[in-house]
Amino acid sequence: MPQDRLLVGVFGAPHGVRGEVRLKSYTADPMAIASYAGLTDESGQRRFKIVSARPVKDDLLVVRVEGIGDRTAAEKLTNVAIAMARDALPPADEEEFYHADLIGLRAETQEGERIGIIANVLNYGAGDILEIRPDAGEALLLPFTKAVVPVVDLNGGRVVVAPPVEVLAREDED
Secondary structure, three states: OOOOEEEEEEEEEEEOOOOEEEEEEOOOOHHHHHHOOOEEOOOOOOEEOEEEEEEEEOOEEEEEEOOOOOHHHHHOOOOOEEEEEHHHOOOOOOOOOOHHHHOOOEEEOOOOOEEEEEEEEEEOOOOEEEEEEOOOOOOEEEEOOOOOOOEEEOOOOEEEOOOOHHHHHHHHHO
């Protein structure tokens, strides 16, 4: 995705026969996505306006999208990612980061030794996890907490990582 756009959600399967569709929201307040103007697909070519939304569970909503009036039209939205212009979103607060800003940063130890590159930011419900791809070997999955990632230096293009003892012990065993 272009750097001037941020991923804010993804459409899921249709809901019913009247054109409603499920939406997984990636915004801090899941319902806020329904009020955003300027929603597009990843390329920025196709525009979407959410005319109604209701929560289903956690970050999952059922929405009605302008111009989508039946199940067949809703099916065409399945797995379509929703993005917004970066400058339309508020700047991240202190100690908050857009995932897009973290992906691609160099991960290194407190001594400056390179560990790898952040390839993804995952969340399975218990908090964010950084997927770090080393130059060789398997990816590392580390919790994105202040204890494990004490420094995020966006301007320097790096994060400082203090891997938990469990990770270090496993590496020493190899």
